[in-house]
Amino acid sequence: MAGHRLCSCRRRRLFLEPTPFAQALATIFIGCALANAGVFYGRKQALVFFLLCVAITFAMKNLGAGTGSPFANYHFAVDAGLPRVGRIPIIVGPLWFGAGYFLDRRRPNNRTSMWPGNSTFGAN
Numbered sequence: 001m002a003g004h005r006l007c008s009c010r011r012r013r014l015f016l017e018p019t020p021f022a023q024a025l026a027t028i029f030i031g032c033a034l035a036n037a038g039v040f041y042g043r044k045q046a047l048v049f050f051l052l053c054v055a056i057t058f059a060m061k062n063l064g065a066g067t068g069s070p071f072a073n074y075h076f077a078v079d080a081g082l083p084r085v086g087r088i089p090i091i092v093g094p095l096w097f098g099a100g101y102f103l104d105r106r107r108p109n110n111r112t113s114m115w116p117g118n119s120t121f122g123a124n
Contacts, residue, residue, distance in 0.1 A: 054093035
């Protein structure tokens with residue numbers, strides 16, 4: 001039984017503590033999303049999309065972390081020295097931008113995108 005607890009504690013620590021490898025992957029992920037957005041939408045629209053995603057993320061995440069609504073009570077298990085926006089580590093906003101951007105880009109021909117400049121908003 002003691003061996004099971006030790007294994008469980010090591011496994012939990014492995015997934016809760018940020019590693020340099022995980023931080024490098026996050027940086028590459030965000031960089032690829034920004035570069036791709038700059039190419040496909042132009043620098044200005046990519047920056048606007050990035051800022052909107054980050055602002056909405058921090059607003060919703062701080063609301064959730066502070067009140068437990070609309071999500072359950074939670075916290076982020078990252079380095080205590082990492083800069084934060086309210087209760088949320090600064091890396092969370094750019095990560096949500098990357099995830100949202102790549103989800104939008106994977107649509108077929110990207111014609112159903114809700115982003116200005118696509119056929120959804122253009123004069124058809």
